[in-house]
Amino acid sequence: MASIQRALSFIRRFRPRPQFATAARSSPLNDSSASFLSTVGLSRRGSNSSASKHRWDPISALVFAGPTAVFVGLGVNTAYAETASDAEPIAATEQGEAYVTGLRRIEDGSVVSNSHTIKWRIFTDKGRELFLKGKIDEAEKFLRSAIDEAKEGFGPRDPHVASSYNNLAEFYRVRKAFEKAEPLYLEAISILEEAFGSDDVRVGAALHNLGQFYLAQRKLEQAQKCYERALKIEGRVLGYGHPDYANTMYHLGMVLHLLGKVKDSETIVEESIKILEEGGLGETTTCIRRMRYLSQMFLSSNRAVEAEKLQRKILHILELSKGWESLDTIVAAEGLALTLQSLGSLSEARDLLERCLEARKKILPHDHIQVAANMLHLGRVAMHKSNHLRKVNISEARGELDKAKTFVDNSIRIAKTVLNCASKNYNSLQSSDNSNGSAKDQHRALVILLQSMDLAGLLDIAKCELLEKGEKNFIFDAELSLRECIAMFKEPRIRCLLNSPDVKSEYLSCLKHLTTMVNENIDGNNERSTALKELRDEALHVEAELSPRRRN
Numbered sequence: 447m448a449s450i451q452r453a454l455s456f457i458r459r460f461r462p463r464p465q466f467a468t469a470a471r472s473s474p475l476n477d478s479s480a481s482f483l484s485t486v487g488l489s490r491r492g493s494n495s496s497a498s499k500h501r502w503d504p505i506s507a508l509v510f511a512g513p514t515a516v517f518v519g520l521g522v523n524t525a526y527a528e529t530a531s532d533a534e535p536i537a538a539t540e541q542g543e544a545y546v547t548g549l550r551r552i553e554d555g556s557v558v559s560n561s562h563t564i565k566w567r568i569f570t571d572k573g574r575e576l577f578l579k580g581k582i583d584e585a586e587k588f589l590r591s592a593i594d595e596a597k598e599g600f601g602p603r604d605p606h607v608a609s610s611y612n613n614l615a616e617f618y619r620v621r622k623a624f625e626k627a628e629p630l631y632l633e634a635i636s637i638l639e640e641a642f643g644s645d646d647v648r649v650g651a652a653l654h655n656l657g658q659f660y661l662a663q664r665k666l667e668q669a670q671k672c673y674e675r676a677l678k679i680e681g682r683v684l685g686y687g688h689p690d691y692a693n694t695m696y697h698l699g700m701v702l703h704l705l706g707k708v709k710d711s712e713t714i715v716e717e718s719i720k721i722l723e724e725g726g727l728g729e730t731t732t733c734i735r736r737m738r739y740l741s742q743m744f745l746s747s748n749r750a751v752e753a754e755k756l757q758r759k760i761l762h763i764l765e766l767s768k769g770w771e772s773l774d775t776i777v778a779a780e781g782l783a784l785t786l787q788s789l790g791s792l793s794e795a796r797d798l799l800e801r802c803l804e805a806r807k808k809i810l811p812h813d814h815i816q817v818a819a820n821m822l823h824l825g826r827v828a829m830h831k832s833n834h835l836r837k838v839n840i841s842e843a844r845g846e847l848d849k850a851k852t853f854v855d856n857s858i859r860i861a862k863t864v865l866n867c868a869s870k871n872y873n874s875l876q877s878s879d880n881s882n883g884s885a886k887d888q889h890r891a892l893v894i895l896l897q898s899m900d901l902a903g904l905l906d907i908a909k910c911e912l913l914e915k916g917e918k919n920f921i922f923d924a925e926l927s928l929r930e931c932i933a934m935f936k937e938p939r940i941r942c943l944l945n946s947p948d949v950k951s952e953y954l955s956c957l958k959h960l961t962t963m964v965n966e967n968i969d970g971n972n973e974r975s976t977a978l979k980e981l982r983d984e985a986l987h988v989e990a991e992l993s994p995r996r997r998n
Contacts, residue, residue, distance in 0.1 A: 562599030566592050566606065570613065577617065589614045605641050605648070608634040612655065619659055631656045650679035654694055661697065666705050673698040692721035696736055708747055715740050729763050741781070750789050757782040770805045780823065787827055792834070796827045815887070818860035818894050825853035825901055832908060840912060847909050851923075854902050861895035864888075885943075892934075892943055896956040899927040903960045921967050925978065928960040928985060935988050944992070954992055961985040 573588035593610040600606040615630035635652045642648055657672030673694055680691040696718035703711035715736065722733040737760050744753035761782055764775040783798035803820045810816055828850035835843040868888040903924035910921060931953070934940045944950045961982055968978045 558600055560599050562595045563606075564599075566595035566599055566610070569595055570610070573613070573617075582621065586614075586617065589617055603637050603640055605638060608637040608641075608652070611637070612652065615659070616655075619662065624659075624663055627659060631659055645679055645682070647679055647683040650676040650683070650694075651690075653679070654697070657694075657697060657701075661701060664704070666701050670698065670701045670705070673701060687721055687725065689722060689725065689727065692718040693732075695721075700739070703743055708743075712740070712743055712747070715743065729767060734760055734763060738778075738781070741785075745785065750785055754782065754785050754789065757785055770801070771809065773806075773809065776802045776805050776809075780820070783827075784823065787823075787830065792827055792831050796824065796831075799824050799827060813860050813863050815861065815864050815890050815894060818857040818864070818891075818898070821853040821857040821860070822894060822898050822901065825850040825857065825898075825905075828853065829901070829905060829908065836912060844909070844912055847905055847912070851902070851905055854898050854905060857898040858895060858902065861891045861898060864891035865895065888939070888943055889946055889949055892940065892949055893952050896931070896952045899931060900956045900959050903927050903963045907963055921963060924960055924963040924967075925981065928957075928964055928981060931957050931960055932981075932984055932988055935992075950992065954989065957985055957989055957992075961989070 569588045569592040573585045573592060576582075576585035576588060589610070593607065593614065596604065596607045596610045611630045611634040615627040615634065618624070618627035618630070631652070635649060635656065638646065638649045638652055653672045653676040657669045657676065660666070660669035660672060677691065677694045677698060680688065680694055684691055695714050699711045699714035699718065701711075702714065719728075719733060719736050719740065722728055722730065722736070727733055737756055741753040741756040741760070744750070744756065757778065761775070761778045764772065764778050768775050770776065779798050780802050783795040783802070786792075786795040786798070799820060803817065803824065806814070806817055806820055828846045832843045832846035832850065835846060865888060868891065903921070906921045906923035934953075935944075944953055964978050964985075965982050968975045968982070
């Protein structure tokens with residue numbers, strides 16, 4: 447906590463503009479120590495690299511930096527289901543990507559080279575190669591062997607051993623074998639502390655890695671301690687304007703936000719962005735990603751106006767740097783449009799969403815799930831416009847409902863098409879090789895379909911409310927949507943998808959809303975009302991079966 451207070455105190459003071467061009471020369475981490483940092487495999491994560499590209503789908507990959515085979519995750523953000531709890535993807539820095547020979551120059555000028563050091567390098571590279579080919583068991587064997595060779599060739603407490611421990615720890619982290627990874631991280635830190643002291647920048651880098659490990663498991667208190675200590679080391683050694691300092695500050699802000707310390711977290715994340723901007727890195731992928739995360743923090747704190755300003759800034763940067771031919775720009779514009787919708791600026795929101803739809807159709811197939819999502823957003827805006835117009839102009843209000851229905855019908859059609867195409871691979875859905883493809887496609891399509899069906903029911907109710915006296919009031923779309931929702935539950939492939947908590951939550955939400963709509967329109971004991979009662983009871987039975995409070 448003391449590190450947080452120091453960071454916040456520093457933010458409140460005047461801070462001169464950092465000079466990154468001379469940072470490497472003026473920092474204690476100069477030529478020999480910088481190259482050694484990459485040698486021992488402690489590359490910094492996500493500081494100023496633009497190697498990771500924004501995409502709509504969340505994809506994770508792994509690369510090994512140089513022959514020391516440091517695991518560095520490359521990830522992308524998602525605009526589909528991004529939350530403030532999502533961790534920033536990891537990117538490689540120049541130091542982490544530096545090519546390091548198998549010979550290591552030690553501080554007294556001598557060179558360590560023997561059969562074990564050569565094998566260490568070979569085994570590490572082989573582990574990387576096998577991992578990237580999906581041969582996990584073989585990769586693990588080589589990474590373990592690399593540790594043994596490092597101990598024999600360099601000595602059991604040499605920093606190269608720490609590098610190998612860190613590599614295997616990262617391997618286990620990605621495989622979610624957390625219980626195996628943690629002791630390896632801790633041992634790597636112990637070796638580095640013995641070699642360089644507890645306040646060395648290389649120890650700070652290792653602590654940052656350990657903080658990432660704890661953050662991934664939502665062990666927030668442990669992550670906070672690691673980031674605070676790393677921040678203290680980096681501030682003193684690298685300087686308070688260094689991108690790596692900003693990177694650790696950003697991750698500490700994420701942890702504080704997850705711990706509910708909203709004001710402190712927002713202040714720290716804002717400062718991490720400011721450091722990058724003052725260093726000429728304000729238009730990098732990393733900085734844009736952090737601004738997006740901060741905008742999500744603002745939205746979760748009901749600060750939509752501040753979020754709007756930040757989203758406009760992001761969109762402006764992307765329009766100039768990438769243009770509307772990039773999905774990054776489209777996603778940024780869509781995010782701004784949704785914020786504007788929440789603020790009641792419906793006309794501007796619609797204009798942006800229409801431009802997004804037009805741009806998407808030029809880049810993607812017209813039956814792509816992103817197109818369906820875009821149409822769903824436009825349908826919601828049209829419904830809000832109708833609600834605003836119903837007291838002013840009934841005719842225009844009905845016209846907006848018709849527009850909304852057209853968008854929703856198309857969204858439902860596309861989502862069903864995507865679901866049906868993906869279901870052809872249902873038999874391979876259980877295999878891990880295909881789970882990141884077909885399963886994710888079906889997840890997205892089902893969520894969009896459920897949200898569209900929910901909106902179709904709301905449009906049905908809204909249309910009935912605008913009927914003149916004497917006109918028949920039937921909620922055909924709401925009834926049809928509820929029947930389809932119940933029918934989905936009976937399909938094995940959909941039941942499989944409902945194992946995902948977010949999909950299950952979306953399904954229950956849709957089911958409950960549609961059930962309420964139908965129940966409120968049961969009138970009397972006629973044949974239609976009897977059919978609706980049966981439909982309602984069937985829906986309640988499905989809800990009870992899926993409810994987390996259901997007793998076995």
